[in-house]
Amino acid sequence: MKGSVIKYERDNIDTDVILPGPYLKIHDYAELATHAMEGLDKDFHKRVKPGDFIVAGKNFGCGSSREHAPIALSYSGIKAVLALSFARIFYRNAVDGAFLLPIEIDESAYRDISDSDSLEVDISKNEITNLTKNKVYKMKPFPDIIGKIVEAGGLFNYKP
Amino acid sequence: MNITEKILARASGKTSVAPGDVVFVNVDKVMVHDVSGPGVLAVFEKLRKKGMIIDKIWDPERVWVAEDHFVPAADKISAQNVVMLTNFTKQFGIKKHFKYGMGQYGICHTLSHEEAMVLPGEVYVGGDSHTNTTGALGAFAAGLGHTDVAYVLLNGKIWFKVPETLFFKLNGKLPDHVMAKDLILKIIGDIGTDGAAYKTMQFGGTGISEMSVESRLTLTNMTTEAGAKSGIVEPDQKTRDYLAARGATKYNEVHSDPDAQYEKIYEYEASEMEPIVAKPFSPENTVVARDLSSVEIDKAYIGSCTGAKLEDLEAAARILKGKTVKIRTEVLPAAMSIFRKAMDQGLLKIFMDAGVVVGPPTCGACCGAHMGVLAKDEICVSTTNRNFPGRMGHVESQTYLASPLVAAASAITGKITDPRDIR
16 A cells, blocks of 8 residues: 555544544445544545545544544545554444554654655555655554454454 | 453353453344444445345344434434434334333433343443443443444354453542542543553442442443443442342343452542543543632533433532522433433422523533534533533534533532532
8 A cells, every 4th residue: 555644743533523523423425534534634635635644643533433433534535544552443443344454653653754755554564664755664563353354354254 | 350351251152261362252232323323224235235135133132222312303314314223123123212202212321221221241332432331230331333333233243352451449438529420530530541442441449339320330431531442340239229220130240250350450549539620622631620710611511421310410409409500501311211300309490490401311412413512612511521622512612521510510600610619
């Protein structure tokens, strides 16, 4: 996967800002995408391109269980979120619904990656290459079951 | 093993499990509401497009449905979502559907205990992050998204990583001016909004034994705000009495073994506790209420699964009796059964005499959806559970999270107020 970075240098980006409560009644995925990140960045929808990555701090996706959050990001074109850590329900929703990859990175990668950098993510090698800065970072490998669900393409395709 | 490990071992057919093990557990109960229900149906549609035939679910008897987030219907889309939910329950033969305007209905987490929908020892999952609430009855209760709930509805099971357990021990009985809400805000302030991420928060000690089941439910409800997978309290005589009063007497209690392991034990002295408030924009942003006595507010909100159970309304009424509110104040009982008890006990009269609006059960304003959202720059003191930017309305509004006692005291003064400072 190759794409460019939209970086939010903050922790605890919650589902209320990723997809605000009033839109929870909407189930049209494309329409949800037009409201992605609205609580934090009104320009996100104009800026995001297919294949982009979000880079953020710790506890990304905390708060509500709304699957609308990974759905809105996914249908905006986001392929992966690279964060220091993830809240549990956002993480499972992203993986089990096969909406996007939640990738845990370390502090040095988080500090090093800048907004608009071009990245290449290779989950088979657990590597992230920063094409802009010509650097390679390690991602935290997916735990066993997560790796298998990702490989299967979501929970419904996974055979326990 | 501790109680959570024992429940997950039993539900996965294993003699023992340890933190970190991934298990597929058989689910005992599952809940969807008017947001997650249509979300699950969207997953079903996606699966049908891929050729899957979905004409029945695993066990309609184990599924129950609430209408809470967008009732009374906020607009045409939300009205349609309730119709979808009704069609869903009819199609799949789900009998337990608590419908707005037809007797008992209310916030899903409140119904889970008011109606004894979940019992001690069970594995309960719901399409809502505050599903953790019901762990106060001694069940494993965790929130899931739409895909996972759809999977449970079709297969009756789901995967979990067995969580590490953090044990929170409360020594002694909380003083009268301090509520369970103050304790859980204090804990979240101490450990942070990811302090229990992926873990279980178990509550015990003499202070928890002294506490009512409703207070325990406030604790487990907000374990979500510390990132926890679940919150739990071991069942005791209070749990049994609470459930028996709601017609439930047959269940298999689970208790921790004497040599149960906990990742960490935190101790709190009840006598040292004070009213606590979480400032915008995070539940971990806590201070003692008295430090905020100069903060002027526009609205007091006493509602939600966290702060509108009967004892929450009783606490607010103790403060509001014979007083008049200085700011816009709303009380929304969390379920009709609570609304009725509040009426029978004369609480509604106290609220109305004080100038408070009493409204129907709904999640509406708590999640900024409808029924009284905040304008730009408005400031609210609220008995709810989250105060992220835009949570209760405009993204530049502000919410201070507090106990029903603090919210009621603040309603009288128009500033954030410790209940001890009301005469």
